[in-house]
Amino acid sequence: MDPRVHTHAETLVDHCTDVGPEDDVLIKAPALAEDLVVALYEQLGERGARPKTTLRSRRAGRAYARQMDEADFRTKEHALAEMEATDVVIMVQAGSNAAETSDIDPSKAAASNRANGPVLEERLDSTRWVITQHPTAADAQRAELSTEAWADTVYDAIDRDWAAQRDRQQRMADRLDAADEVRLKSGEHTDVTMSVAGTVGCNDYGKQNLPGGEAYTSPVPDSVEGTVLFDVPIVRNGREIRNARLTFEGGEVVDYAAERGEEVLSSVLETDAGARRVGELGIGMNRGIDAPTGYVLFDEKMGDTVHLALGNAIEEGVGDGAFNESATHVDLIVDMSEDSVIEVDGEVIQRDGVFWFESGFEA
Amino acid sequence: MDPRVHTHAETLVDHCTDVGPEDDVLIKAPALAEDLVVALYEQLGERGARPKTTLRSRRAGRAYARQMDEADFRTKEHALAEMEATDVVIMVQAGSNAAETSDIDPSKAAASNRANGPVLEERLDSTRWVITQHPTAADAQRAELSTEAWADTVYDAIDRDWAAQRDRQQRMADRLDAADEVRLKSGEHTDVTMSVAGTVGCNDYGKQNLPGGEAYTSPVPDSVEGTVLFDVPIVRNGREIRNARLTFEGGEVVDYAAERGEEVLSSVLETDAGARRVGELGIGMNRGIDAPTGYVLFDEKMGDTVHLALGNAIEEGVGDGAFNESATHVDLIVDMSEDSVIEVDGEVIQRDGVFWFESGFEA
Known part of the structure; x- marks a missing residue:
């Protein structure tokens, strides 16, 4: 694994969210960020915290939204209950296709956001949270960079004083x-x-x-x-x-x-x-x-x-x-x-x- | 996508768990099962249910367990709260490396299981649940079959009367x-x-x-x-x-x-x-x-x-x-x-x- 992934994970649980043994930690990450998830679990184990990970999948979100009617989006009670019992949230972005949800009616996305409102509020009010980025080839493509150059860009921006x-x-x-x-x-x-x-x-x-x-x-x-x-x-x-x-x-x-x-x-x-x-x-x-x-x-x-x-x-x-x-x-x-x-x-x-x-x- | 994945998803939410619009559904799946997760979200959207997905990662679990002391495993409160608010659980197996946790002290795995006891109990007592398999190359290797032959084996066993x-x-x-x-x-x-x-x-x-x-x-x-x-x-x-x-x-x-x-x-x-x-x-x-x-x-x-x-x-x-x-x-x-x-x-x-x-x- 790129050693910068370990440094990244350490910064996330240390500088960003100051995780200790009393913390229940929720990671939200797409499949392509599994390396960072692994590095985070290592850090969280060292601190005696308790991690769990939600899979972010735009493909799945798209498939779901296409079948749903705008009026039928409701708050996910299990997501809300989970957030209420969570101390720290680490959200990881790692794109496979930025256009994945381009054929979803934007009003459905807005309805989905509204339904998620209470979960968002709970995160903002009652957890320590951070949003970060794990480099992927698809994201490099969007930035018009080679995969390696994009990884350098990401870590140059992250590994700062x-x-x-x-x-x-x-x-x-x-x-x-x-x-x-x-x-x-x-x-x-x-x-x-x-x-x-x-x-x-x-x-x-x-x-x-x-x-x-x-x-x-x-x-x-x-x-x-x-x-x-x-x-x-x-x-x-x-x-x-x-x-x-x-x-x-x-x-x-x-x-x-x-x-x-x-x-x-x-x-x-x-x-x-x-x-x-x-x-x-x-x-x-x-x-x-x-x-x-x-x-x-x-x-x-x-x-x-x-x-x-x-x-x-x-x-x-x-x-x-x-x-x-x-x-x-x-x-x-x-x-x-x-x-x-x-x-x-x-x-x-x-x-x-x-x-x-x-x-x-x-x- | 293999059309059998769609059939599989339909069987899971219909025959196995009878999902309706009142249900909060928890999927637990590894990254390699994303196709099945996508197909499940499509089915769940059609039924107006609310899905969320937990990423299963043996690599992450291994990294965590190696850092933890046996005595420090405790019940994940956010996992328990989530399960208490969940109606249906769909657990998907899809291996990338069956030996992934082979260098973890088995007594730690047992300690982790004990800590997870209340979550398991909640699932068994209060949800409709199913365990299933999505075919991967690594699993085919263990079965000493080609990837295609393993997929045939999986779907032959699943697509039954x-x-x-x-x-x-x-x-x-x-x-x-x-x-x-x-x-x-x-x-x-x-x-x-x-x-x-x-x-x-x-x-x-x-x-x-x-x-x-x-x-x-x-x-x-x-x-x-x-x-x-x-x-x-x-x-x-x-x-x-x-x-x-x-x-x-x-x-x-x-x-x-x-x-x-x-x-x-x-x-x-x-x-x-x-x-x-x-x-x-x-x-x-x-x-x-x-x-x-x-x-x-x-x-x-x-x-x-x-x-x-x-x-x-x-x-x-x-x-x-x-x-x-x-x-x-x-x-x-x-x-x-x-x-x-x-x-x-x-x-x-x-x-x-x-x-x-x-x-x-x-x-």
Whole structure:
């Protein structure tokens, strides 16, 4: 086995989730990630914790959804009971075919998400959890890299000095914490403002996402005003969303279009009322990721990007603001590397991807 | 996908477990069985049930057990909570390497089984469940067959007229039900008697095992007397047990030896007091299986065999007898095709594998 898999597993149970002998641990992983599952069981055995693994299979999910009627999705009681008795959740992504669910009606995916709402809530409220990535050939193909180069990309982003990353990001988190308003401008199409007054500036240094690498907050839901062109593509429910353009008024999406995947975007927005509002503003700060990979987990952390999530707010970021509740949470990403600024309370804190504390910054 | 996989899935959710829209279904399957998992999700979607899948991985189990101390195994609370909320369990076997756990101390496997006792009990008491097999190349290798020939063997044993099988087996089940004593004699080494007075003769026509194909009962635990040579090999915890010879007095194993795997047998017997007694007598009646495969699920159903299980009794078979309780249940098999008889209350009902109601039978 690649020795980096062992290091990865150790980081997951140590830095990310701090597992001890009292913990019941739930791993969720596809078949292709079995190496990482094996390495995790080794680590968990060493700590005397109790693991079990749920098989993630998009093929199975597709086969199921095609037979189900939208109205028939209901919460899985055994999944909920399991989550209620779980202390730590380790979710592993390892793709075999990103288009696997591309022939599922997106409204069914939204119905499935709604049905899963209580399980999601239980995980967010009552477990320590982390999402991570195990490299596969299919994912390498999407990133337009050889399998080995993709594995290097994954482990370069994961095997970082997270203490140093934490300190660096804390400057941005503090800035967000103290701020009242954030404005994002990029190219001709993106100019959006939002209130972050009273919300909390948070620091993702690889605890809940591995790779981590962002500063984030949950903006005041009603305050988002303006238009954003999300020009870094993402994949949702097996379909690409490319160049989505959303207009917000009073915090709500009032107009939208996308060059590709407009139907998927539409079904996301129709999940519930909260899905039409912004639950998260994130600012990518992981310089170990230097080109889009097609994977949100990586691309949203890229140093030259910001992202807004439609849907459920991140609890830690809400503070005195209102909590935007939704059964979904979809991160959409803007490239800030050229002709772009982030302003905080009228002051430019990033220009063309360069932060105020980095060399080469022009105020 | 092999069309027989779809038929298999349909039999599992229909004949075996009768799944409806009210059911939360738990599938337990290794990565190599993903085709069957996909086919099951399709069937379960059609019925409006709610599936989830636990990944079975012997590699992971081995990595975990090697790090754990025997005394540290404890019940997985999330697995127990999940099982309590589960209506139907479908367990799929699909081997990649039968020797995967051969370098684990068998006493750790026994400790793991004991810790899993409450989950097992919950499944047996409160769910509809079935165990089945999905064909793989590694399993074909163990059966000394080509991959295609092994798939044919699996589906020939599974795709049967289970109504006809039920009727045929019911004659044997009725005979067991009415009997007071059963005696098994085979070759020089096997001669054992046991009381089945007051116990229930049961008919396995592919409900809890697919393939099914046996008549069975749970003998009176204290009544087993004599010696048995189990000459059909089985694999337990990654190690073969071959030609195990057990002597019973007052129902308890008082002496044992095995040509191979004696240490594994020993650890089975040491699981708990119930593991030293017989929990089941089964008589194989599936003529679709005509040679040992190395898989208990198949070999114990073979028309020319009987098996005794060490450990936990089968509830349905106990009747007025005492329930033999144990955290384990290990089926050991005797070849009855030559120089063998089964006697019920002194009357020969099978000679050299031929039942009294079959042509060629000599009383």
